[in-house]
Amino acid sequence: MLAAIGAADIETLFADIPARLRNPQLNLPPALSEMETLADLRELAEDNQHAGRSALFLGAGAYNHYTPQIVDALIQRGEFLTAYTPYQPEVSQGTLQAVFEWQSMVCALTGMDVANASHYDGATALAEAVIMGNEHFRGARRKVVLSPTLHPHARGVVHTYTQGLGLSIVGEDLPPDVAPAALADLVDDQTLLLAVAYPNFLGQIDDLQGLADRVHARGALLVVMADPLALGLLTPPAAFGADIVCGEGQSLGLPLSFGGPYLGFFATRKSLVRKMAGRVVGETHDRQGRRGFVLTLATREQHIRRERASSNICTNQGLMALAATIYLSTLGKHGLRQVAELCWHKSHYAANLIGALPGFRVVAPRPFLKEFVVACPRPVAEINDFLLYQRNIIGGYDLGQDYPALKNHMLLCVTETNTRAQIDDLVGALSELS
């Protein structure tokens, strides 16, 4: 091969690299065989506690739901796993049709008209919603109202993404039990959008009725960040007049995987579709008139608009969207609702028992689906240490980290994967800490 190139040796091909910097010493461990590599990783994996080894009552944006076995089997088909962005539609119809089906299911869950292929996660989907709002008003409005009960990481990402755009972000320092109506009071004619969570970070299902009218009266947009699994049961945000519905899709059959890769979903009104970021698949036909699918609306995107593009997203979470599509196909309309109802019944069973324990109080003025707040008689870290090291239970999220008013408050999560025996064990363990 070198002869064909006319090169004396391989180094000739690297002669354009400054010689004194070429072939640096790398301080990496030496190569391992496949067997040894796997053994090394097994050793690391053994150093973790995890939901396969302990009962898990931790949610806070990452949820332990049951995934039918066919999901992981199908996404490992090499033709899905090892393809890339479907730039050549004739040989990418599998990916393209699956994305089209995903977009359809996101529209069904949210009630919105159009959806995109995905974002990196729910937090970045929310940040893209804010940027889309900024584009929509072409810089004429500078204020963003964020509910304090949006996921703290999602709010953080909004701040990171918008730090060069000169927006003012308000609302987050309101008390965590603030009603949506009080957030609407902050919306004025300088406001791009109000973003709320449904259910919110504290698990509460806020009443969004009438909120959109107040936001729209000021000419602003309403963004609802939703848990798509909850939408298997709850009234869809479109029914409340939402303009953008986005969120974290991990609950739709994706493993916890220590926080990623997850799946941001994004849906909006048809009238706003040209301001939406991300890849979008549309239906068309080939030269013989057969139905097919292509990437469309590319004129919004970075490779065409370059410095006039408002988002740089290209690679997204394709395989995770495929997993969610297979999950939703397998569960179907009744199965998804059944999962959501199991979460409802089990979390209420747990909340009723825990609320009856001396020293513990359930703080849930609104309905909840799978997460609820518990005021505890001692620091949450102390309780969690006892649960894990004495009872092999991974306890809830310490809300005092994000909300000073919620010191000694724990966010507990109960899903269909938690058996009655696990819940009873949790309650029994907590009763020892009363």
Added chain:
Amino acid sequence: MLEPLIYDLSRPGRQGVTLPACDVPPTPLPDGLARTTLDLPEVDQLTVVRHFTRLSQLNMGIDTTMYPLGSCTMKYNPRVNETAARLPGLAAAHPLQDPETVQGSLALMFALQEWLADIGGFAGVSLQPAAGAQGELTGVLMMRAYHLDRGDTKRTKMLIPNSAHGTNPATANMAGLEVVEIPSDPRGNVDLEALKTLCDDTVVGLMITNPNTLGLFEEHVEEVVAAVHACGGLVYGDGANMNAIVGKVRPGDLGFDVLHYNLHKTFSTPHGGGGPGSGPVGVSARLTDFLPGPLVARVQDQGETQPPHFSLVTPPKSIGRMKAFWGNFGVLVRAYAYIRANGPDGLRGNSEYAVLNANYLRAKLEDVYKLPYDRVCKHEFVVEGVWADAPGVHALDIAKRLVDYGFHAPTNYFPLIVHEALMIEPTETETRETLDRFVHALRTIAEEAHTQPQLLKDAPHTAPLSRLDEIAAAKQLVLCCRPVALSA
């Protein structure tokens, strides 16, 4: 119709999986909370399996064909990495568990941070960015924050060569910066004189891809970096093309201040039909305080009897977090496994073979396809897919005809500075026999372009569908299969 939509396979009452019965006393749902309709399909499990299996068969992937998509590094994705990412201890750990209970995950991330820093020649690495484009935004926000932290508020311009990926200017725009385009010189380098003229105290920095999108190593890279540094600017490296230079040169040694790695390119994690990717960033010492947080830190050495102890820490002047939790962890596991399996010599060898394979193809094709920049390339090269004596045949036709010969098309119509560009990246994982078949296909297509041009214009002939009407798609805008219109 190749395969019906999953919705067309739906029949009332079917379901693909059974769920456990409720084992607790039920709690009634309050009125008004539940939705009344939900338009999801109802399908039995075998129908789901067949549907998605058939859909997969309509795709080309690396597992089925050579996929020489320039700039995307479509190398083999080792299956052992899939097994590793699915180990229960890694796949079933919750991101918000007490760090004490996830020391395995944190140890893996710490090692990967250290290894990537070593490979790139950097002082610090954040694994948080979810893809290359997000790594770019991370880097540019850090550059902006660095200047502002020094009270240097005049800097608003980002210099970007005209050969750059579209993500570079889009990223600068997202960060609120003004984009200034730099021309290329006749050898495909950044035009050094033009760059020097534009370097002043309003420049945030330069975003540069090296090797660039022509597959060429910048011949004056140290002078380019020096010019930007001389005016107080910083240099951002787009690491999309790292597969050419791992173990051959470290961007940090060339003076780069920040670089993103594409783990889904250079480090073999699967592209998944459009993600998930992972785009860690490495930075020089002056930017470590600005890295997105949290990072994994080794907090204390507890002596030889105790294993090292890891925790999550946020740098003092951090630009903030780029995504929820800590990064696309499952992708990090695969990249860790790849680096562990290859070791330093294996990684260097992979880059050498990637460059050898690209130059071999270049040498075997240059008498038939015009090379606008005819010099030794790195891991990819760009040809013009057009001939004066074959009017009417375009790069797109060549790309589509390659499908009939069993190859995925190269990247086409990019970079923008090459007329009718075809950007070819074979990667190190293709055998010489496959490369020879690819050469044969492209040489045959060049003949066909002159003798039977219609064969190209009607291609592909063997794909599941013929060419699709993209204009109709954009006009009719059918983006989901059921009219929902609740929000109208």
